[in-house]
Amino acid sequence: MSKTIIVSNRLPVKITEKDGEYVLNPSEGGLATGLGSIYRQGYNIWIGWPGLEVNEAYQPQIREQLTEMNLMPVYLTQEEINNYYEGFSNEILWPVFHYMSVYARYEQVYWDYYYQVNSKFRDVVLQVAEPGDVIWIHDYQLLLLPGMIRAEAPDVAIGYFQHIPFPSFELFRLIPWRAELLEGMLGADLLGFHTFDDSHHFLNAVTRLLPVNASANVVMANDRAVIAETFPMGIDNAKFEELSDDPEVLRQLESLKEAFGDTHMVLSIDRLDYSKGILQRLQAFELFLQLYPEYVEKVILYMIVVPSRDTVTQYKELRDAIDRLAGSINARFRTINWHPINYFYRSFPVETLAALYNFADIGLVTPMRDGMNLVSKEYVASRKHNNGVLILSEMAGASKELQDALIVNPNNIGAIARALHEALNMPLQEQTRRMKQMRQVVAKFNIAHWVKLFMARLQEVKQLQQSMLAR
Numbered sequence: 001m002s003k004t005i006i007v008s009n010r011l012p013v014k015i016t017e018k019d020g021e022y023v024l025n026p027s028e029g030g031l032a033t034g035l036g037s038i039y040r041q042g043y044n045i046w047i048g049w050p051g052l053e054v055n056e057a058y059q060p061q062i063r064e065q066l067t068e069m070n071l072m073p074v075y076l077t078q079e080e081i082n083n084y085y086e087g088f089s090n091e092i093l094w095p096v097f098h099y100m101s102v103y104a105r106y107e108q109v110y111w112d113y114y115y116q117v118n119s120k121f122r123d124v125v126l127q128v129a130e131p132g133d134v135i136w137i138h139d140y141q142l143l144l145l146p147g148m149i150r151a152e153a154p155d156v157a158i159g160y161f162q163h164i165p166f167p168s169f170e171l172f173r174l175i176p177w178r179a180e181l182l183e184g185m186l187g188a189d190l191l192g193f194h195t196f197d198d199s200h201h202f203l204n205a206v207t208r209l210l211p212v213n214a215s216a217n218v219v220m221a222n223d224r225a226v227i228a229e230t231f232p233m234g235i236d237n238a239k240f241e242e243l244s245d246d247p248e249v250l251r252q253l254e255s256l257k258e259a260f261g262d263t264h265m266v267l268s269i270d271r272l273d274y275s276k277g278i279l280q281r282l283q284a285f286e287l288f289l290q291l292y293p294e295y296v297e298k299v300i301l302y303m304i305v306v307p308s309r310d311t312v313t314q315y316k317e318l319r320d321a322i323d324r325l326a327g328s329i330n331a332r333f334r335t336i337n338w339h340p341i342n343y344f345y346r347s348f349p350v351e352t353l354a355a356l357y358n359f360a361d362i363g364l365v366t367p368m369r370d371g372m373n374l375v376s377k378e379y380v381a382s383r384k385h386n387n388g389v390l391i392l393s394e395m396a397g398a399s400k401e402l403q404d405a406l407i408v409n410p411n412n413i414g415a416i417a418r419a420l421h422e423a424l425n426m427p428l429q430e431q432t433r434r435m436k437q438m439r440q441v442v443a444k445f446n447i448a449h450w451v452k453l454f455m456a457r458l459q460e461v462k463q464l465q466q467s468m469l470a471r
């Protein structure tokens with residue numbers, strides 16, 4: 001019987017190590033939930049890196065524990081982690097794909113390891129893949145994998161989904177290994193992107209850099225039709241709706257009401273990342289307080305930054321810069337009873353996030369560049385009373401769907417400050433009209449819908465290829 005194999009850099013579990021003991025916890029991420037309906041069934045399986053270097057002596061034991069959860073590990077050495085994950089993935093692809101190419105470091109050794117680790121993933125996939133299987137590969141850490149699998153198993157169905165933006169050709173061409181990356185991607189049958197612009201940029205890069213024929217969204221790669229299409233990813237909407245009525249969330253919501261009373265809360269939640277526009281957001285909040293001093297003591301910015309990739313230099317530097325700027329704004333505007341910014345550098349359980357989504361009058365989501373941005377959708381899904389205002393960057397994929405947000409250019413500090421003022425003064429009726437529209441979109445195009453659509457389309461593409469062969 002054929003099966004589905006999911007492959008991503010990280011497995012959907014968090015493994016932590018303490019004094020040589022390893023503890024496994026299922027991850028709560030959206031992708032893990034969405035694909036749960038697939039990889040937990042029958043012989044289906046999810047292949048990926050456990051997220052840390054596992055001592056060799058413990059590898060068989062962890063493999064066994066993972067097998068029980070339909071997961072299969074790709075173990076990486078510290079050198080591989082440094083050069084493939086931190087290096088090529090996060091110091092070349094991440095900055096270039098997020099239009100921040102000045103951060104890129106084109107080191108040959110990063111490429112060598114990227115190639116090596118993608119081959120390692122291929123070997124693990126080939127251990128389990130059989131003719132007729134469907135393989136769904138996720139994200140930029142594994143761009144070479146579709147091509148590497150295709151070379152060994154020409155008939156399998158391979159889908160690839162890119163969770164981050166695909167940059168304009170002028171950015172993508174900067175990468176020394178650009179042609180190899182595209183050839184790797186073309187090993188897939190179906191390539192999915194969050195927005196039309198991303199898939200368009202991909203197709204443009206392919207036709208400019210490779211000797212292939214393409215018409216509309218179909219590329220002919222070695223006589224095989226490869227299709228690039230848009231699949232905007234959704235969230236587990238029902239989960240956030242249910243959380244809004246969860247007793248623990250309601251308890252935390254009461255505590256927030258007690259602590260903040262009538263103070264308006266502006267909520268900002270991100271992973272630590274320079275693509276998220278956190279410094280510009282802080283500057284905008286500072287300008288807002290300067291332009292509208294009547295809001296001193298009446299508004300707070302509640303800012304959660306979730307630690308991430310903090311072994312990469314630019315991330316460490318960003319963290320220091322956020323500390324300094326948040327500190328200086330607080331020092332400038334604080335009063336005896338009020339701090340304008342409540343800043344947290346840590347992660348919180350989903351119940352706490354849900355309570356904050358429910359409490360905050362404004363969701364402030366202003367990335368410089370973001371593939372989709374699921375926080376904006378989680379905020380919307382949590383607003384069961386249809387009030388509150390979302391301020392959303394036009395550079396986030398989500399802005400294509402959530403058009404009833406106040407859409408801003410994240411580089412325009414003045415526009416963000418004015419949007420905060422507009423949001424705080426928006427009549428309830430207008431808030432409700434906008435929020436209802438956005439809630440419908442988020443509820444309908446949820447993660448289950450996204451998974452179903454992608455899988456169905458992959459099957460159609462396979463059929464299309466067969467009918468082309470028969471002609």
Ligand code: G6P
Binds near residue numbers: 010139140163164308
């Ligand atoms: C983004 C990427 C994912 C990645 C996640 C967390 O959402 O699209 O592929 O897993 O960030 O980053 P990390 O480097 O910790 O896996």
